[in-house]
Every structure is written in structure tokens, then in C-alpha cells.
Amino acid sequence: MAEEKSQASSSKMLTLKASDGVLFEVELNIAKEMKTVQAYIDDCEDIETIPIPNVLGKHLAIVIEYIKKTNEEYDAEFEKQWNMDDLQLLLLAANYLNISGLQECLCKAIAKRIENKSPEYVRKVFNIENDHSPEEEAKLRKEYKWAFEGVDKD
Amino acid sequence: MENLPVEVIGNILSHLKAARDVVIASATCKKWRIACCKHLHTISFSSNDWSVYRDMTTTRLEILITQTIFQTSGLQSLSILMEDVDEFSASAVIAWLMYTRETLRQLFYNVKTMPNVNILEICGRHKLEILDLAHNSIVGVEPNYQRFPCLKSLSLSYVSISALDLNLLVSACPRIEVLELVNPEIAMSDAQVSVELSSSTLKSVYVEAISLDKFILEADGIECLHLKDCALEDFELIGKGTLKNFRIDDVSVIHLDIGEIVENLETVDISNFTIIWPKFYQMISRSSNLKRLRLWDVMFDDEDEVVDLETIATCFPHLTHLSLSYDVRDGVLHYSLQGSSYLENVVVLELGWNVINDLFSQWVEGLLKRCPILKKLVIYGVVSEAKSDEECKMLANFTTSMVELMRRYTDVDPHFKFE
Numbered sequence: 001m002a003e004e005k006s007q008a009s010s011s012k013m014l015t016l017k018a019s020d021g022v023l024f025e026v027e028l029n030i031a032k033e034m035k036t037v038q039a040y041i042d043d044c045e046d047i048e049t050i051p052i053p054n055v056l057g058k059h060l061a062i063v064i065e066y067i068k069k070t071n072e073e074y075d076a077e078f079e080k081q082w083n084m085d086d087l088q089l090l091l092l093a094a095n096y097l098n099i100s101g102l103q104e105c106l107c108k109a110i111a112k113r114i115e116n117k118s119p120e121y122v123r124k125v126f127n128i129e130n131d132h133s134p135e136e137e138a139k140l141r142k143e144y145k146w147a148f149e150g151v152d153k154d
Numbered sequence: 155m156e157n158l159p160v161e162v163i164g165n166i167l168s169h170l171k172a173a174r175d176v177v178i179a180s181a182t183c184k185k186w187r188i189a190c191c192k193h194l195h196t197i198s199f200s201s202n203d204w205s206v207y208r209d210m211t212t213t214r215l216e217i218l219i220t221q222t223i224f225q226t227s228g229l230q231s232l233s234i235l236m237e238d239v240d241e242f243s244a245s246a247v248i249a250w251l252m253y254t255r256e257t258l259r260q261l262f263y264n265v266k267t268m269p270n271v272n273i274l275e276i277c278g279r280h281k282l283e284i285l286d287l288a289h290n291s292i293v294g295v296e297p298n299y300q301r302f303p304c305l306k307s308l309s310l311s312y313v314s315i316s317a318l319d320l321n322l323l324v325s326a327c328p329r330i331e332v333l334e335l336v337n338p339e340i341a342m343s344d345a346q347v348s349v350e351l352s353s354s355t356l357k358s359v360y361v362e363a364i365s366l367d368k369f370i371l372e373a374d375g376i377e378c379l380h381l382k383d384c385a386l387e388d389f390e391l392i393g394k395g396t397l398k399n400f401r402i403d404d405v406s407v408i409h410l411d412i413g414e415i416v417e418n419l420e421t422v423d424i425s426n427f428t429i430i431w432p433k434f435y436q437m438i439s440r441s442s443n444l445k446r447l448r449l450w451d452v453m454f455d456d457e458d459e460v461v462d463l464e465t466i467a468t469c470f471p472h473l474t475h476l477s478l479s480y481d482v483r484d485g486v487l488h489y490s491l492q493g494s495s496y497l498e499n500v501v502v503l504e505l506g507w508n509v510i511n512d513l514f515s516q517w518v519e520g521l522l523k524r525c526p527i528l529k530k531l532v533i534y535g536v537v538s539e540a541k542s543d544e545e546c547k548m549l550a551n552f553t554t555s556m557v558e559l560m561r562r563y564t565d566v567d568p569h570f571k572f573e
Binding site for chain 1: 157158159162165166167168169170171172173174175177178179181182183184185186187206210214218221222
């Protein structure tokens with residue numbers, strides 16, 4: 001009985017529409033890995049096309065491929081292909097779509113790239129504007145003097 | 155990227171983990187600072203992450219750890235692993251544990267505390283899933299009052315604990331699955347040093363550097379058992395035959411009993427051990443599901459005993475990995491290779507020598523013949539630093555015979571590892 005059910009649900013297809021209009025036909029069990037999509041389906045059972053307004057087609061394609069292929073080996077190699085901008089956009093997508101495995105994989109990858117770096121480097125990489133006032137900044141650096149000792153010149 | 159939600163940044167910082175990196179990243183802007191204060195769930199102060207810790211005084215370390223932890227909220231995983239620190243003051247450690255009490259799920263702590271802190275008493279118990287302690291003392295376990303309802307993994311290294319308290323501690327963890335004991339200092343009340351542990355949820359037990367008269371482990375669900383560098387008179391596993399993985403490395407034990415039911419054994423790995431073949435054979439001959447067998451640097455109680463392939467082939471038809479390294483002597487070589495049964499499923503063969511001689515290549519050849527679907531052959535050899543002429547010649551001869559052999563077995567991928 002359980003087998004029939006999973007066969008039926010795995011053969012049902014769903015369409016996901018990315019923010020730039022690109023359409024992706026995916027099997028239901030793949031789409032269900034995206035908890036946001038799952039919630040959508042739970043609310044409106046007969047839906048066939050689900051809009052994904054926050055994610056570009058390019059990134060949705062990568063996310064879908066990840067869900068299909070994820071395993072230890074794949075995950076280890078996965079993050080190496082993307083630059084920092086893509087990693088962040090993928091993380092935003094994974095966050096919106098609520099895919100915990102992908103979120104963890106991407107957070108880990110991003111963290112690896114900012115290990116042992118200065119605040120200036122991290123700001124550059126994430127395009128962060130330093131909104132601390134000079135006094136606040138000085139106070140922080142003084143308070144955490146120990147951490148700022150011997151920061152590498154990256 | 156101002157779009158990343160603050161919780162996601164908190165998650166990134168948690169993967170960054172190392173306290174110094176977290177502090178530096180959180181200095182980039184207000185949002186990242188908030189992420190560190192409100193959404194950081196994992197932090198680690200480890201001397202392996204940053205060598206500058208080693209140059210700091212203990213007091214300075216205590217201050218910076220306190221300062222950093224106290225800026226967070228909702229911390230779930232705390233690691234304080236400082237190799238070079240002799241001891242942290244009790245007041246500092248108590249402060250760290252009390253502050254994180256409500257939310258802590260994982261604690262890794264390896265520094266002696268002066269005076270000794272009853273960590274079990276103070277740390278958060280209700281959500282704790284992993285407890286990894288080293289160089290501390292555990293006294294006065296009270297299972298009725300101190301329960302660890304979520305604890306899955308318990309690791310105690312160089313911890314001083316009485317046999318009774320160890321027993322009580324394990325029983326205070328109704329969901330425990332993994333237990334690791336490394337070099338514990340077991341205080342005993344009477345002359346016989348014995349430990350008895352009982353848990354129906356334990357799946358994996360690892361014991362290293364323990365010296366006891368008696369060790370009784372009652373575990374109905376155990377799957378992995380690994381003993382290393384132990385001196386035991388009597389070891390008994392009482393269970394329901396669920397054991398899948400059994401490893402012994404450099405253990406001396408007089409009476410070893412892993413139970414009658416061994417049908418679920420998939421991996422047996424014995425190294426640096428003296429085997430009494432008939433007993434050993436009796437123990438594992440019914441493990442017809444065995445997939446991996448490793449007998450490495452083993453000696454036989456009876457000098458004439460040998461591992462014969464016929465027995466291995468007939469007892470373990472599903473064997474895929476076979477690793478053998480023991481003294482192959484002239485008289486026993488032919489006996490070990492006698493018979494004609496094939497090892498139908500072996501795909502990986504690992505063979506090792508301690509002293510290189512001609513017999514070894516004959517043995518390798520004999521084994522290759524019996525493994526029709528072999529894919530990989532790994533030869534492990536010990537090469538002494540000062541090589542005599544004799545040894546050099548032996549090595550050369552061996553290399554030649556290996557090359558000739560591999561020419562005939564082109565499906566096999568050979569590897570060599572020398573030390």
C-alpha cells in the first residue's frame with residue numbers, strides 16, 4: 001500500500017516557475033524537499049504551476065540538481081564550482097525554499113571562504129557597508145583586542 | 155549582500171565556529187554583530203584553530219572566553235579544547251556552563267578545572283545530546299536526580315570516575331547510543347577492578363587504554379564494539395546477537411565472550427593479538443554474513459596454527475574484503491593455501507609482511523589464484539632503515555615477482571604501502 005502511494009507520488013510532475021519566467025518540470029518528491037513548495041501544495045492541492053518569485057532560473061536549476069544528486073561526495077565537490085556571489089544567491093534561494101541540507105552545505109562553504117580573514121576582506125566579499133561609527137569601531141576593536149592581534153594581510 | 159537574513163548570517167557564523175573568526179566577522183557591521191549576539195548557535199575555542207591561544211596566559215583566556223560567550227544568546231554547541239592549558243579556574247568554568255545551561259546541546263571540554271567542578275551537576279542536562287569530556291573528575295552521580303534525557307553520545311577521556319558512577323551515568327542516559335572511554339581512571343572500592351555497564355539503546359562502544367579484571371557490557375542493541383590497547387582478564391558482551399562490527403587492536407584478554415549469536419557480524423578486525431585459533435574459529439565460524447575480515451599482526455597461540463583459506467572460503471561466502479598479515483612460515487604456507495574453494499566475492503585483498511622473504515610472494519600468488527573477481531590488491535610492507543644487502547636483494551626479488559604476477563592478473567589494481 002505504501003509502495004503504491006510512493007510510486008504514484010513520484011511519477012506526478014509539478015512545474016516551478018522561476019522569477020525570470022523559466023519553467024522547470026520536477027517530480028513531486030523532488031519538489032517536496034523544498035519545504036516552502038510543500039506548504040504551497042498542502043494549501044492548494046490541485047496546483048500544477050508554482051511561482052518561485054525570489055529565485056532566478058539559473059539558480060533554481062542548480063538547486064533542483066542538488067536535491068537530485070546530494071550525497072557526501074557530491075556535497076564536497078558542489079561548493080567548489082561557485083563564486084561567492086552565486087553562493088550567496090543560492091543560499092538565499094535555499095533559505096526561501098526552506099531546504100535545510102542545501103542551506104547547511106552552503107553556509108559551510110561560505111564560512112570556509114572567510115576563515116582567517118580580516119573584517120575588511122569579509123566586507124568586500126559580502127559587499128557589506130560598515131555602518132559602525134568610528135567610535136563604535138574603535139570600541140569593538142579594543143574590546144576584542146585579542147582577536148585582532150596578528151590578522152593576516154589578505 | 156544586505157539581503158541575507160540575520161538568522162542565515164548567524165548560521166554562517168556558526169559554521170565558521172572558531173571564536174576568533176566569529177568575532178572578526180561580527181565586527182564588519184551592525185547586522186553581523188546582531189547575528190553573532192542573537193543567532194549564533196555554535197562556537198569553538200580550540201588551540202588547534204589558532205596558535206596565538208598558546209601564548210596567552212590562562213587568566214587572559216578565561217576572560218576572553220567569558221566575554222565572548224556572554225555576548226551570545228541561545229548557544230547550542232560549545233567547544234573549549236585547549237591543549238596547553240593546565241587548568242581553568244572553577245569560577246570561570248561554572249560561569250560558562252551556567253550561562254549556556256538552558257540551550258546547550260553539545261559540550262566539548264578538555265581542560266582540568268581547579269578546584270574540580272562537578273560538570274554533570276552544572277551543565278545543561280535537559281537538551282544535551284553530545285558530551286565530550288577530558289581531564290576532569292566525575293563524582294557522585296545521582297541517576298534519580300541527574301538525568302540526561304537527550305544524551306546520545308558520551309565520550310570520557312582521561313576522566314577519573316568510579317566503576318559505580320560510570321554504571322549509574324550510563325543508566326542515567328535513556329537514549330544513549332555512542333559511548334567512548336579513553337584511558338579512564340577507574341576508582342575501585344574493592345580489590346577486584348571490574349566495570350559493568352548496561353544499556354538497551356547503546357549502538358557503538360569504543361574503549362581504549364583500560365586495564366580491568368572484569369568488563370561486562372550488557373547491550374541488547376549493540377552494533378559496533380571496538381577495543382584498543384586494553385588489558386582485560388574477562389570481557390563479556392551480553393546481548394541479542396546484534397553485533398555487526400567487531401574490532402580488537404592490541405588487546406590482551408584471557409576470557410573473551412561476545413555471545414552465542416554472531417550471525418549479524420559483518421566486519422571482524424583483529425590486530426596485534428594472540429589468537430587461540432580453535433576458540434576464535436568457534437566464535438566466528440557461524441558468521442556467514444561476514445563481509446570484511448582483517449587479521450593483522452596476529453600471532454597464534456599454537457605455533458602450528460594458521461589461517462587456512464579453505465576455512466575462510468567455506469565459512470564466509472559473502473566476504474568482500476580480506477586483510478591478512480602474519481608470519482608466513484615455510485611449514486604453514488602450504489597448509490594455509492590447501493584446498494581449492496574460491497573466495498567468490500572478495501574484491502579487495504590486503505596482504506602484509508613483517509619480514510620480507512620469498513615465501514611472501516608465493517603466498518600472494520596463492521591467494522590471488524583463489525580470488526576470481528579481485529579488483530584491488532594492497533601490499534603492506536615494513537622496510538627497515540638500515541637495509542642489509544640480503545634485504546635489498548629480497549626486496550628486489552619481491553618486486554620482480556610482483557611485476558610478473560601482475561602481468562597475469564591485469565584486472566587487479568595493485569598498490570604498495572611501505573613503512
